[in-house]
Amino acid sequence: ALVRYIYPHAEIGKGIALNGVVVAMGVALGPTAAAAILTVASWPWLFWVNLPLGAAALFMAFRSLPATPRSTARPDITGSVLCMLAFGALVMGGDGLAHQSGIVLSCALIGVGLLSGLLLIRRESGLPQPILPVDMLAKPDFAIAFMTGFCGFVASNFYIISMPFTLHDVLGMSPAETGLLITPWPIGIMSAAPLVRRLADTVSAGVLSSIGLLMTATGFFLLWMMPAHPTAFDIVWRTWLAGCGFGLFQPPNNRAMMVSASHARAGGASGMVQVARQAGQTCGAMGVAAFFSLFVQGAALKCLFMAACVATFAALLSSSRLLAGKKA
Template identity: 75%
Template sequence: MSDPAHSQPSFSSAPADGLHGSARAWATFAVSLSVLLALLDYAIANVALPDIAVDLKASASSSIWVVNAYQLASLVSLLPLAALGSKVGFARLCRVGIVIFMASSLLCAMATSLPILAGARAVQGIGGACIMSVNIALVRFIYPHAEIGRGIALNGVVVAVGVALGPTAAAGILSIASWPWLFWINLPLGALALFMAFKALPQVPRSTQKTDVTGSALCVLALGALVMGGDGLAHRSGWMMSVALLVFGVACGWLLVRRERGVEQPILPVDLLGKPDFTVAFVTGCLGFVASNFYIVSMPFTLHDELGLGSALTGLLITPWPIGIMCAAPIVRRVADSVSAGVLSSIGLAVTATGFLLLWLLPAHPSVFDIVWRTWIAGWGFGFFQPPNNRAMMVSASHARAGGASGMVQVARQAGQAIGAMGVAAFFVQFAHEGPRNCLIAGACVAITAAALSASRLIQRV
């Protein structure tokens, strides 16, 4: 008699091998539009922080919670929502996420104080996590197994476009309207995304397993405490409380791992992390985003403070990064399904590290072109690394575990971004004026480490 704790999860129907023709095109558009909605708003508020602080009579430091509340809520809810998506259906959770996102955008636009705005942004982060936790799982069901790499590469382009358009869209809106319009604009875009989600997203098999409320709570507590404790140490503020939060987070994480062992559909996918291929891809992805955030967070300070460039030009000189990612997409789409991630991702990370080193070696008075081509190289490498590595995570999991794998792809991204941001803060505190430039060296070192780990996949395991 089989042990129910180790039996295979039950699903309502067998999955088909992808969509075809116009059905695939419309479903891909629906996923892309929902991802764009979530990512555009992730960065759109950054540009408006000074205006928000003045208008809501808040300090500059406290206004950062407009950004932090979104990121923290999104990160801690990703894995529980990915597990929920396997139960209620990935398409349904995506639609729910869009509705939450639109409702919280309305609250953000109408906020009259910083606590209300930060709270609404936290709810918005949960809505964004509903979308992001299942988007790659949906891609897996939209594309046939042999073409998953193409779908993930296209998804990576949409992510890059969303990140790139955030500051640009914010600058355009703020030039003609006040900051609440950064959130009002989500309503028509969200309505279109919701219409497409109902029209085109495929219905996929659903798990019949009972929801693990305790596991979800432990996951939220563990990730939340670790991020807040690490952020406190990076900023050297309240170190005793920060250490206490880290210890509490580790304890919750230990309890979570013990609880999830042997569970059919664990909140923390310990079953997937037990697979070497999945674990190497997950850690490689996390390190890749640590490296990228060392650049993304610190480079504006290098351009603005060290080189004396204006805010508008600084924003434009960051743009070659996502353009490089998009330029890599046509190539990586053709080879992601036929060439090992150990080869492609290692090459991409090595190219990214080279771009960071070239930026570190900028002359004292560089031209615009000097900055642009170096940044483009780094972005191209990152675009070449990410889709094959994400594909490796997804194909190492069964269809039954697509939700958990999709959630972990996003955890790798957001955890890496959070750790990278903490690293930048620590470098700024430690090295003062040399901090931004030293961050480029740190980013290059992390990227090389990730490239070496990625290349370890080429070693045959006995």
């Protein structure tokens, strides 16, 4: 939502793309920084180091971020509790089913989550500032962008979580090699940023996001089809291709969600962007857990294949915007 207040309407895509670059840089530097910390300090410092970094970020935010209109709505305690129950119970129940542990309890938690979600939606319907603005999904453009984002993050987490197991357990790479060979993913996301900054505000999300997701799906398929004894270069260029596609997909799709909402509901649209991201990542993680629980051998490679399939489906979903003849 802040990007929309900082950048003019014609440059929102550039702002979202730049924000994506910063996020990708953090992801790329994280493993290297963690390894450097562990060479000179114990593991608790991986958490302690976030205190000064967080304080610095808070200081810069207070000094630099613009003032935005304040909400006059009172805190919705009941809605907040229902929201926490819905998402918390669904995640815990889904995780239990994925690990095949406590099936009865897991099913009960899923039931509680679904009931809480229904009560939340019913209670929040018609409110001017709901906790979970699902009414935005009534707009076709917003709904397609939301589901495309959700599926894109399901695919990415199938890859992100399973790829270390593929490298370490299947290909016999060391932990250090595994970390280095995953790094091309965020580097690919950063590589796409200059192109996205130029095109995000002039080319439709249906075109850019669909091409990006097809590139990501192709990269995942090529990783799944790698030879039994690949070289480092074999892994790097495939991973970079997938990351580059993901970097091409995200900013225009997020922009499509943001511009479909009014300024007064920019916060709600931004919240739904995060719901799509977090729900997709959570479902992807639970899917990986389910695969490793169901399949004794080859689970990691099956996860890569699933990542490719979901990314392909997301590309088809994104391209439906072109069939509708609408430009996001």
